[in-house]
Amino acid sequence: MTATDLVLSPGTSAPPLLSRLAVSAAAVEGGVMSNAEMFTWLAERQAEQQQHVERVPFTALRGWRFDNRTGDLRHDSGRFFSVRGLTVKSDFGPVRSWQQPIIQQPEIGILGIALRDFDGVPHLLMQAKSEPGNVNGVQLSPTVQATKSNYTRVHGGSAVPYLDAFRRPDPGRVVADVLQSEQGSWFLHKRNRNMIVEVGPEVRAGDDFAWLTLGQVNLLMRHDNVVNMDARTVLSCLPDWRGADDGPAGDAGWSLHPDREIRTWITRRRAEHEVVVAPIPLAQTNGWLRTPHAVTHCNGLYFDVVAVDVSSRGREVPAWTQPLLEPRGMGVAALFVKRIDGVPHVLLRARAEPGFLDVVELGPTVQCVPENYEHLPSEDRPPYLAEALERRAGARYDVVLSEEGGRFRNAQSHYMIVETEREFPAVSDEFRWLTLRQLDELLRYSHHLNVQARTLVAALRTL
Amino acid sequence: MTATDLVLSPGTSAPPLLSRLAVSAAAVEGGVMSNAEMFTWLAERQAEQQQHVERVPFTALRGWRFDNRTGDLRHDSGRFFSVRGLTVKSDFGPVRSWQQPIIQQPEIGILGIALRDFDGVPHLLMQAKSEPGNVNGVQLSPTVQATKSNYTRVHGGSAVPYLDAFRRPDPGRVVADVLQSEQGSWFLHKRNRNMIVEVGPEVRAGDDFAWLTLGQVNLLMRHDNVVNMDARTVLSCLPDWRGADDGPAGDAGWSLHPDREIRTWITRRRAEHEVVVAPIPLAQTNGWLRTPHAVTHCNGLYFDVVAVDVSSRGREVPAWTQPLLEPRGMGVAALFVKRIDGVPHVLLRARAEPGFLDVVELGPTVQCVPENYEHLPSEDRPPYLAEALERRAGARYDVVLSEEGGRFRNAQSHYMIVETEREFPAVSDEFRWLTLRQLDELLRYSHHLNVQARTLVAALRTL
Numbered sequence: 001m002t003a004t005d006l007v008l009s010p011g012t013s014a015p016p017l018l019s020r021l022a023v024s025a026a027a028v029e030g031g032v033m034s035n036a037e038m039f040t041w042l043a044e045r046q047a048e049q050q051q052h053v054e055r056v057p058f059t060a061l062r063g064w065r066f067d068n069r070t071g072d073l074r075h076d077s078g079r080f081f082s083v084r085g086l087t088v089k090s091d092f093g094p095v096r097s098w099q100q101p102i103i104q105q106p107e108i109g110i111l112g113i114a115l116r117d118f119d120g121v122p123h124l125l126m127q128a129k130s131e132p133g134n135v136n137g138v139q140l141s142p143t144v145q146a147t148k149s150n151y152t153r154v155h156g157g158s159a160v161p162y163l164d165a166f167r168r169p170d171p172g173r174v175v176a177d178v179l180q181s182e183q184g185s186w187f188l189h190k191r192n193r194n195m196i197v198e199v200g201p202e203v204r205a206g207d208d209f210a211w212l213t214l215g216q217v218n219l220l221m222r223h224d225n226v227v228n229m230d231a232r233t234v235l236s237c238l239p240d241w242r243g244a245d246d247g248p249a250g251d252a253g254w255s256l257h258p259d260r261e262i263r264t265w266i267t268r269r270r271a272e273h274e275v276v277v278a279p280i281p282l283a284q285t286n287g288w289l290r291t292p293h294a295v296t297h298c299n300g301l302y303f304d305v306v307a308v309d310v311s312s313r314g315r316e317v318p319a320w321t322q323p324l325l326e327p328r329g330m331g332v333a334a335l336f337v338k339r340i341d342g343v344p345h346v347l348l349r350a351r352a353e354p355g356f357l358d359v360v361e362l363g364p365t366v367q368c369v370p371e372n373y374e375h376l377p378s379e380d381r382p383p384y385l386a387e388a389l390e391r392r393a394g395a396r397y398d399v400v401l402s403e404e405g406g407r408f409r410n411a412q413s414h415y416m417i418v419e420t421e422r423e424f425p426a427v428s429d430e431f432r433w434l435t436l437r438q439l440d441e442l443l444r445y446s447h448h449l450n451v452q453a454r455t456l457v458a459a460l461r462t463l
Numbered sequence: 464m465t466a467t468d469l470v471l472s473p474g475t476s477a478p479p480l481l482s483r484l485a486v487s488a489a490a491v492e493g494g495v496m497s498n499a500e501m502f503t504w505l506a507e508r509q510a511e512q513q514q515h516v517e518r519v520p521f522t523a524l525r526g527w528r529f530d531n532r533t534g535d536l537r538h539d540s541g542r543f544f545s546v547r548g549l550t551v552k553s554d555f556g557p558v559r560s561w562q563q564p565i566i567q568q569p570e571i572g573i574l575g576i577a578l579r580d581f582d583g584v585p586h587l588l589m590q591a592k593s594e595p596g597n598v599n600g601v602q603l604s605p606t607v608q609a610t611k612s613n614y615t616r617v618h619g620g621s622a623v624p625y626l627d628a629f630r631r632p633d634p635g636r637v638v639a640d641v642l643q644s645e646q647g648s649w650f651l652h653k654r655n656r657n658m659i660v661e662v663g664p665e666v667r668a669g670d671d672f673a674w675l676t677l678g679q680v681n682l683l684m685r686h687d688n689v690v691n692m693d694a695r696t697v698l699s700c701l702p703d704w705r706g707a708d709d710g711p712a713g714d715a716g717w718s719l720h721p722d723r724e725i726r727t728w729i730t731r732r733r734a735e736h737e738v739v740v741a742p743i744p745l746a747q748t749n750g751w752l753r754t755p756h757a758v759t760h761c762n763g764l765y766f767d768v769v770a771v772d773v774s775s776r777g778r779e780v781p782a783w784t785q786p787l788l789e790p791r792g793m794g795v796a797a798l799f800v801k802r803i804d805g806v807p808h809v810l811l812r813a814r815a816e817p818g819f820l821d822v823v824e825l826g827p828t829v830q831c832v833p834e835n836y837e838h839l840p841s842e843d844r845p846p847y848l849a850e851a852l853e854r855r856a857g858a859r860y861d862v863v864l865s866e867e868g869g870r871f872r873n874a875q876s877h878y879m880i881v882e883t884e885r886e887f888p889a890v891s892d893e894f895r896w897l898t899l900r901q902l903d904e905l906l907r908y909s910h911h912l913n914v915q916a917r918t919l920v921a922a923l924r925t926l
Binding site: 106107108110148171172174175176177193257258260261263264265267268270271272274276357358444445446447 | 611
C-alpha cells in the first residue's frame with residue numbers, strides 16, 4: 001500500500017490515522033531528511049550543544065540547599081524538584097520495609113511530539129537535546145519536553161519552542177494525550193502529560209529540530225542511547241498502527257485473557273496489596289548517609305544523589321548546577337514475547353513501585369539492576385532474570401537506553417525483547433500474557449503501563 | 464423480547480450478558496420475591512436490626528482517642544480510619560486555599576454484588592443493612608460491603624458472609640471489578656473495589672439478604688433513602704444494558720465529542736490544575752474548633768465530626784462507639800440531560816476535590832450544599848444551581864438519597880435528573896456533554912466518575 005492509494009481511496013477525504021502512521025513507519029528511508037542527513041544532523045547538534053558536566057560537592061550547588069531541619073535537598077524557589085526521604089512498608093516481596101531518598105516533583109509537565117504531513121506522509125518533529133545526565137550528551141527528544149517550571153519560566157530562560165501547539169490544540173488534532181507515570185522507584189507520584197498533536201505547515205523545524213518519519217525514529221530506536229526516555233514514552237502512546245487499516249486496532253482480536261479479566265487482575269493486585277508510603281525527612285532516612293559529595297546507601301547499593309555543574313551554550317540557561325540521581329549498576333528490562341494460538345502476547349508483571357500513584361502498574365517481564373539482588377538468596381532474585389540473560393544472544397531487540405538525563409546520571413539499562421517458543425507459563429499471579437491490542441487499550445488510560453514497559457512497547461513496534 | 468427467546472436463539476449456548484441484564488431490568492415485578500414480599504422483607508429487617516444511635520461526647524468513645532501530639536482522632540488499633548487535618552491550595556475557583564478535617568482510610572475495601580440466574584433471569588443478592596449514620600436505619604446494600612479491617616476481623620466480629628465469592632472468583636464470572644473513589648471532600652484518597660460477580664445455585668440468601676431483579680432494584684432507586692451509596696456505586700459499574708443486544712454497548716455510537724477529545728479534556732484538566740494537598744495535624748486546622756461534642760467549623764458551615772454510641776443486635780459487633788462526619792445542610796446533586804441530534808447526552812463537570820487520588824474526576828452538572836455558598840457573592844455560586852432548582856418540579860428523577868451511613872451521619876442530598884430541551888451550552892471548559900456510552904467506557908477504568916455522578920448514572924438507568 002502506498003500513500004497515494006490511501007489518498008485516492010474512494011469515499012474518504014483523508015486516510016484514517018492508523019493507515020497514515022503505517023505509511024510513516026514504512027518510510028524507513030525518510031522523506032524530508034534522508035537517513036544520512038539525519039545522522040549528520042545529530043552529529044552536528046552533538047558538537048553544537050557540547051556540555052561540560054562536572055561532579056561537584058554539594059557545597060558548590062547554587063540555588064539548591066539541604067534544609068536545616070529536614071535535610072531535604074530543595075531549590076530556593078521551591079520549584080523544580082526536591083529530594084526527600086520515603087519510608088515504605090508493604091506486605092509482599094523479599095524486602096517488605098525500607099527507607100530511601102526519592103525525588104518529589106509534583107508539577108505535571110508536557111512531553112509532546114508534533115506530527116505534520118509532508119507529501120501525505122506524517123513526520124514527527126524530533127529535537128536533538130543534550131541533558132547533563134546523558135552518557136553521550138545529545139539524544140533524540142520530543143518536540144517539547146517541559147516541566148511547568150520550564151514553561152512558566154521560573155529559571156528565567158527563554159521560552160519553550162512549540163509549546164503553544166500543545167497548550168491549546170484544536171481537540172480534533174490531538175492523536176494522544178494521557179498522563180503517564182515515571183520511575184516509581186526514584187520519583188514520588190511523578191507523571192507527565194504524553195501528547196501527540198497534528199500540526200500544519202505553519203510549524204517549521206528550527207536548528208535543533210528535524211522532521212523524521214516513524215520509520216526513521218524506529219531505526220534510531222535500534223541504536224544505543226539515541227532515543228531518549230521522554231521520546232520513547234510519547235511514542236508508546238501512539239495508537240498501534242500495525243495490523244489495522246482503519247478503526248480501532250482489532251477490537252475483536254482474540255487474547256489469552258479477555259480484557260475484563262485483565263482489568264479485574266489489575267484491580268485485585270491494587271486492592272490486595274498494602275503498600276504504605278510516607279515522606280520522611282531525608283536526614284532521617286535509615287541506611288543512607290550524606291557525605292560532602294553524595295547521599296549514598298551504606299552498602300553501596302541502589303543509587304547515589306550527586307551534584308553536577310553544567311556549562312553549555314545549547315540550553316535555555318548558559319550554566320547551572322543541579323542534583324542528579326545516579327543509579328549503581330546497569331539495569332535490565334526484558335520483555336518476553338510468545339505467540340499463543342498464533343497471536344503475539346507479551347508477559348507483563350504487576351509491579352508495586354513505591355512512587356506509583358495507584359499502587360500497581362504493569363512492568364516488563366524483568367526489570368531490575370541485577371547487582372542489587374546479589375546479597376539476597378537466589379530464590380529472592382527476580383523471576384525470569386536468569387532466562388532473560390541466558391537468551392540474550394538470541395534476543396529480537398537488545399539495545400542500551402538511558403533514562404531521563406535531566407534527573408538521572410548515567411542511568412542505562414539493557415532493554416531486551418526475547419521471543420520464547422517453548423512453554424513459559426506465568427510463574428505467579430504477578431504475571432500475565434497480554435496481546436498488543438490490550439497494551440494499546442491500557443495505554444489510552446493513565447497509570448497502567450510503567451515507563452520501562454512503555455519503552456519496550458515502542459521497541460516492539462520497531463520489529 | 465423474552466428470556467426464552469434469548470435462550471433459544473441459534474448459535475449461542477448462553478445469551479450475552481447485556482441481553483440478560485436487559486431481561487432482569489424488564490422484570491419489574493420480580494422473580495424470586497414479589498414486590499409486596501420485598502417491601503415486607505425490608506420492613507421486617509428494619510424491625511429486626513433496630514439500632515439505638517445516640518450522640519455522645521468524644522470522651523465517651525471507646526477505643527478511639529485524639530492523639531496528644533497531633534490532635535488526630537484515631538482508633539487504638541491503628542485500623543479503621545482516622546480523622547486528620549488537610550491543607551489545600553489550588554489555583555482556581557472562588558476559594559483557593561483552606562484547611563479542613565478529612566477522613567483517612569488507606570485500606571481498599573470490597574463492595575460486591577452477587578448475580579445469579581433464576582429461570583434464566585439474573586437476580587442481584589441485595590442486603591438489608593443498618594448503619595448508624597442512616598436517617599432511617601436499614602437501607603438496601605450490596606451483598607458484601609467490607610473494609611479490610613472488617614474481613615480480616617480487626618474488631619473481632621463474625622465473618623463477612625459471601626466474602627469468598629468475591630475474594631477469588633473464577634475470572635470468567637466477573638462482570639465488573641474496578642476501583643472507584645468516594646467523596647473527595649470528606650475522604651483522602653479513599654477508594655473501594657466495586658465488584659459484580661456471577662455465582663451459582665450454591666449461593667443462597669440468608670435472612671438479611673434477598674434475590675432481586677434489576678427491575679426491582681431500579682424500582683427501589685425511586686424511593687427516598689432506600690438504596691444505599693455502596694449499592695448505587697456498584698450498580699453504576701454494571702455495563703449499560705440499554706440499547707444494545709450484544710457486544711459492547713454501541714462502539715460506533717455518535718457523540719458530540721469523540722472519545723479521544725473527552726480523554727484529552729480530562730488529561731488537560733488534571734495537568735493544568737495545581738491542587739496541592741498535604742495532611743496536617745487536626746489540632747492545627749485553621750478555622751475549625753474542637754468542643755467536647757464536635758469538631759466544627761467556626762462559621763457553622765460544611766460539616767461536623769461527631770461521636771455516636773450504637774447498640775444493635777443485627778451487626779457484627781453488638782455495641783460500639785465511633786466518630787461520624789455530619790454535613791451541615793442538604794446537598795443537591797443534579798444531572799442535566801439533553802438530546803443532541805437525537806442522542807442523549809449528560810452534562811458533567813470536571814471537579815478537583817481535594818481527596819481525589821488523581822486531581823480531577825467528573826461529577827454531576829451541579830453538586831453542592833447550597834448553604835455553604837450563601838456567604839459568597841452570587842457569581843461565585845455553582846454554575847447551573849439556580850437552573851436546577853427552578854426546574855426541579857419537572858425533573859425526571861428527584862429522590863433523596865444518603866451517603867454511606869458507616870461514615871456519614873444524616874448525609875442526604877436531592878439527587879435530580881433534569882431534562883433540558885432548550886439550549887444549555889457548557890458555560891466553561893469545566894463542563895462537557897457526554898453520551899451514556901462514553902460514561903460506560905469511563906466507568907471501566909478507575910477514577911473518572913465521582914461517587915455522586917455514579918449514583919446519577921445508576922438513577923439514569925432506572926428511567
